[in-house]
Amino acid sequence: MSQPNAQPLQIKVAVLREAGAPLQIENATLGAPAPNEVRVRVVATGVCHTDMVVRDQLFPTPLPIILGHEGSGVIEAVGSAVTTVAPGDHVVMTYMSCGLCLPCETGHPAHCSHMHPLNFGGGRIDGSTSSCSCGDEHPIHDHFFGQSSFSTYAMANERNVVKVSKEAPLELLGPLGCGIQTGAGSVLNALNVEAGSSFVAFGAGAVGLAAVMAARVAGATTIIAVDVTPSRLELALKLGATHVINSREEDPVQRVHAITGGGANYSLECSGRAEVLRQAIDSITILGTCGIVGATKMGTEVSFNINDVMIPGKRIMGIVQGDVVANAFIPKLVDLYLQGRFPFDKLCHFYQFDEINQAMADSESGITIKPILRMPATQA
Template identity: 50%
Template sequence: MKITAAVVREHNKPLTIENDIDLDGLKPNEARVRIVATGICHTDAVVRDGIYPTPIPAVLGHEGAGVVEEVGSAVTNVEVGDHVVLGAAYCGTCTQCRSGNPAYCLHVFAEDFGGRRRDGSTSLSKNGEQISSHFFGQSSFATHANVVQESLIVIDKDAPLDIVGVLGCGLNTGAGSVLNELKPDPGTSLAVFGTGAVGSAAIMAAKIAGCTTIIALDIHDSRLELAKELGATHTINSRDAEVVIDQLMEITGGEGVNNILDTTGIPALLTRAAKSLAKRGTLATIAATASGTEVPFEIGDSLIQGWTFKTIIQGSSVPQVFIPRLVELWKQGQFPFEKLVKHYELEDINQGFEDSADGSVIKPIVRLSR
């Protein structure tokens, strides 16, 4: 069938809107989804700019939401008419997947960034030219997508498809990092470096977890104001990185922060974050940074601190379990992620990327169909 999609044809260049893309027939492990809306995530920008190795031309997009229109013969987890959020892909058969850790799939780069199915084919083409598909199992910057069953998460039909797609990656990552991985004790402190979509989700999750000191750090005052609405008890403008340690220690009465979640990937901030931890504290990063990025940590005097550093992917979530839980939390008013979003039409997708990059919009969402 013919579809419309936003295509990456050159690195560091705007996406092109193309109306005559061919979407091939379903493979047995796929469902065809009419995409209603899809979020724009920092990872899309990272791949657009060639930092991660997805072959171009490519259709990106990995926070889709839509309606199942057709189901492959081997798919058992969805039916025609189901409303779905589209999450990250994983192989389902490696030791990590079978241990309940699909976010750490041994084949994550092939599954999410390879641009091809496991048999080497792509579902997208134009006038005989192959276009990379199956980005995160979906490639949702398009009106329709053939989606692998591992990326399909059924949600209640009363959840609005024009906003819930953003739960598929960024908000799943932020909330899951707190609730699934850090698991802070009630009454403890948690700081979030960077209050974009991922960091905002982490702040909301920290409130859900019962943290009583929730510190938001960012260089945009407007984002810090919103962070207060979402649950932050304290804010720090981190533009002057030199004051970060002193301010965090002051807020925590000199004891340091129990858990710190970094979304920035800025080495200098990570170094300061480690120095701001409480004894037995944990520092985690979820930032997508260039290969080879290194962070210097002091390990002499800090030996007696017993602190932990870890990296987290996709909030360490099982998406088919965790994302419906986020929907339920939203219904109860405990996870008000609708405060983060702004909608764009497909022809304005590049403006959405720009607004996200300059901090004027926290979570852009592109509408594909009604």
């Protein structure tokens, strides 16, 4: 049965029309949900490094496109086949997966065989979109990470919305769908950092600091943050780091080995820089594991000493979204936050929707660790 509020409606969106250009706030029309889709009134959305990587087309997507992939909001309409969520539910939107390929079926949807077309293809898997410009009705590419949340309303799939407690502050929760989930999930799920171990995060942005907080939750006893910004290193100490290293002032590999007495059990490369990945690999100990989450330009390569990896049995692991099943993992992060054990709010600063380009600039300059855009109270 169709719902009265499931009809097309007028929305405001931030559109990328040219590589590297500022995003433009425009009016658009959003269609009705497909049978397996939900329409979400976006309350707020995080700004992620990946949004800027795509803005600059280091990860190519079709243009024009509505970016944004850390949205939180309230479901207002659902398609006829949706069974797990309903209008009125508070949700966090996360990455999209197909649910049918081998990685999805074996509990690794973040490594879905269709990850690129579903998250970077600019539409649904069949190429269709939900959004079009007002006036000329030209289609605008959307479904970025299955949501395109730089918008007052977003069209998502039942698979990539996560119902969350109404006790939690909804406007704060969007970053749990990507950046915070990636850092925390890498530690608690992919790397499976255990109590008493040593861990080092290379890069103390949102992902790296989420990893630091998660390492504390996991019970790691030596937690090291590496960065070049003193204020971020100071915050890392407040969030659970036992040591910090300014890599502009000292060799991080030598310092990690000195702190740990031979290398860390786990390292996580969060900066997206090839030379830093080499440091993350060199900083781990015998049978240590280095995880890679930093987004780099397509085709980026890195060199390392093969014998220094092979002989000590080091492991190098690529990680997407913390390799988590978001429906199970995000509610756990919400619970940890409500208990005061995962204070990711200390990374966040709010901006109004029309300040989106300033939010991106502040993120790139290091002024803000995790920008969150508040959507206007009037939703059209």
